[in-house]
Amino acid sequence: QVQLVESGGGSVQAGGSLRLSCAASGRTFSSYAMGWFRQAPGKEREFVAAINWSGGSRYYADSVKGRFTISRDNAKNTVYLQMNSLKPEDTALYYCAADVSPRTVVGGTPTEWGQGTQVTVSS
Numbered sequence: 001q002v003q004l005v006e007s008g009g010g011s012v013q014a015g016g017s018l019r020l021s022c023a024a025s026g027r028t029f030s031s032y033a034m035g036w037f038r039q040a041p042g043k044e045r046e047f048v049a050a051i052n053w054s055g056g057s058r059y060y061a062d063s064v065k066g067r068f069t070i071s072r073d074n075a076k077n078t079v080y081l082q083m084n085s086l087k088p089e090d091t092a093l094y095y096c097a098a099d100v101s102p103r104t105v106v107g108g109t110p111t112e113w114g115q116g117t118q119v120t121v122s123s
Contacts, residue, residue, distance in 0.1 A: 002026040002112050004096045009117030012086055016121070020081040022096030022114060030074040033102035035110060036081045038092035038119075045095070049081060050105040059106050064090075086121045094119050 008020040020036065035050035049070040050059040058070055067086075072079040079096065094117050099110035 002029060002032060002098050004098060004112060004114035006094065006096045006114045006117040009094060009119045011120040011122065014087055014121055014123050016086050017082070017084045018086065018119060020083065020094055020096075020117060020119075022079045022081075024077045024079070024098065026077075029077040032098040032100055032112075033105045033110075034070075034072060034079040035097045035099075035105035036070060036079075037095045037097055037108070038090075039095070039116075040089075040092040043092075045108075047106060047108055048094070050102055051079065052102045057102065059102070083119070086119075088121050088123045090119060091121050092119060093117070 003025040005023050033052050036048040037045050038048050039045040048061055051070045051072055055072050067084050069082040096114040097110035098112040099105045
């Protein structure tokens with residue numbers, strides 16, 4: 001089991017960049033696949049990106065491919081989401097998530113969730 005705490009959200013103009021971080025507690029972080037999800041007001045939560053335990057496999061939603069990059073540092077128990085070329089439609093509450101199975105993360109049902117960090121992109 002891991003506890004997840006997101007940070008790095010904020011307000012930015014369209015075209016700008018932000019980097020989200022998710023710090024995990026627990027000594028088993030390196031055995032988990034990690035992911036990022038987002039939920040905009042009035043919409044369902046959606047998958048954004050995922051990464052397997054080693055960082056060797058990464059998965060992205062079509063809407064963020066080429067703009068967002070997920071990475072992890074197992075020595076720091078942290079996963080990151082670098083977001084470039086941000087658009088107003090990227091505005092949402094961003095959640096970090098974890099599961100031992102990357103397929104479960106990509107499928108949208110990971111077992112562990114953070115509390116979320118708000119990202120607001122203005123036009």
